[in-house]
Amino acid sequence: MKNFYLLIKPRFFAFRNQLISSKGGKRKRIFILGGLGFAFCCGMFVVSSRVLMHFQSVEVIGDLVARYLLSMILLTFFSLLIFSHIITAVSNLYLSKDLEFCHSTPVSVEELFLSRSFFTLMDSSWMLLIFGLPVFMAYAYVYRPGAGFYFTLLHMNLAMIIIAAGAGILITMLLVYVFPAQRTKDIIMFIAILMIVALYFLFRFLRPERLANPDSFFSIMEYLSALKAPQSPYLPTQWITETLWDSLTVPGGKNHMFAVTLTWVTALSMVVINVWVAQAVYIAGFSKSQEAKKRHTVGTKILDVFVRCIKKPFGEDLGAIIAKDLRTFFRDNTQWSQLILLGALVVVYVYNFSVLPLDKSPIKLDFLQNELAFLNMGLAGFVLSAISARFIFTAVSAEGEAYWVISSSPMRLRQYLWGKYVYFLFPMVFLAEVLVIVTNYLLDVTCFMMFLSSIAMFFMVLGIVALGIGFGALYANFKYENIAQLSVGFGGVLYMIVSSIFIAIVIVLEAGPVYILFTSDASGTTVTAFQWLLIIASFLMVVLINILAIFKPMKMGLKALREYEG
């Protein structure tokens, strides 16, 4: 095992060196990101606690719902952990750049495999810490268990992570043994996205919010049976839920020796089985993963026609870049497949509006519909910002290390940046208007509100896209390993914050005039001169904020690109 420690040491050294050597701006980034993470955890804790307290206040079924929720959370974590391990295992076990060197050293296959599995486990499980800890702590806050709960929580979660890691790595090894690693990665990404979309649809269309509302069930018995529906007794999450729930609610905890033993035996067996399988197939799979990448392109003719149509209005040089961007996007399976996620997001967004119980609201229907339409602008803005963080914020960095082609070409950077802006503006405006118009139609809002929302959304998108391109250029990273990670990095998070503030300011500034117009309409009074002045001032402020949101980030981004020194 000596070599195992040697193999995992570089990762710790790298982490330590990064902490020690980071100064000034870098250290500030670490603090800001840490602060944001902490704020997120606090938010999760507060929301989870309130939900659990609400459940607890409901007699008889409150605890049943809380228990059901715990089992759902654990099952979700477990499934996500398996997926996460599959994806990271392909990189850690087969595609990492340092693997060639490691395989050339005299370390044993088992040691190398275990060290890489350890990295996979570390890379994939931090998610549980960020998302899971505040939720579990909320349970502890509400149910006030003894110290035994914390010990159970710690070791049972560790066992769950090991089981998920074992399953994920095992699946990866078998897949790579059958397909080459590069293709396996594509296949896994594709399947993962389809699974996420399916789960997302399933979860949404099941309308879990009904669980908090027993009236929506035909009978209380039907409701209780829905809550008590047993999970498979063979699922580790079932054993963990039982143990955790009893240590939460039964003073001193019940004796769950069997469930605990079963969980840990499964975890350790997974490790042993994985080592056996690795002895048999890991080297063969790694050798396969060194095969050349894909040579031929598929569907080139259709793509050519599509590219030709889109690039036409952009002229020779900009058109060439747009053609390149489109081809790269549609040939990279990990990129285009995210459009499926986007589609699912839009469908569920619209669906949510179609199931709103507006008729049950105590507020006057007309007023509520228009209030919701207003809120909808904000929500749609945030959805567009999130989409923009993934696709537009990364648009400049997407040039990758081939950015020298752009910077050494005669094309002006101003033209390049504004060209990207225009290129993304059209689909974003289209998406924004579809979201707003369809949901407003479902809400059955007034013509005035429909018109106002559409115009306001159009101007808001101008700012959201400019912020995305500008911040993307300001925090351009041409040496990324995975482009999707850039949107959750410092620049991406900062973009989301600034974009959210921009949307909030615009909504707040527009809320005043709309309120004035609606109340005067509802009460049948005329708008006073002072109120008109307020309305005009508010709309002028909106125009000013929009101009600022469009030109300032683009200017900052342009300056950053001009001064970029690789």
Next chain:
Amino acid sequence: MIKLIDLTKVYKGFCAVDEINIDVKAGAIFGFLGPNGAGKTTTIKMMAGIIKPTSGQIIINGMNLAEKPSAVKQYVGFIPDRPFLYEKLTGFEFLLLIAGLYRLDHTPLFDHRISELLELFDLSHWKDELIESYSHGMKQRLVMCASLLHRPGVLIVDEPMVGLDPRAARLVKGIFKEQASNGTTIFMSTHSLEVAQEICDEIAIIQTGQIVAKGTSEALRRMAGVDGDLEHTFLKLTEGKRLGHEKFLSAH
């Protein structure tokens, strides 16, 4: 044709290129030699318009790069040391991208030019394959192909022979000589002293960001006071001066 006047690049208080002055005549092949971290790539990147100088001027074909960047870049072809390309494009599509960026008209003559260059660099059979399947040498040849597409008057080349097999290296040397004989000026950094000796009309040696010697290989030999090949001359001229800033540069 190329004039570098007091060209300086300072990275956070460290001088990577220190007031260098170079004048290259039209149609010449100029070799730019120096140990690792001496400032060769920084100089070349400044000349290609990728990074901005801290001070000094770069004049190409009578135009100042700082004042007319687009016009200068239109006149220049650039070959970087590492051929990072858009991996999801085919070789042919990459050449179309370059043609777009340099605003070349899509005429039958242009198609002929692409075919001619692909043939010249032995890439015709690979033109419809994704670049991600190319070897390092093939990518390097594709970059060279792209840099000649718009018939540049000046070719700026960083380490052209890295990753090329002997046959490709000979091909490239031949192409450079031919380009120079047709009037193209070539500014080339290289570690290969054999290549410099064989094809360069004039050579400059840079060390710790400063030009320590300049002239024909014969003149450098005299300056160093050694007989034999350029390797001896180079070692003599750069001996005893290990680079304190190598470590710094590697971080950039």
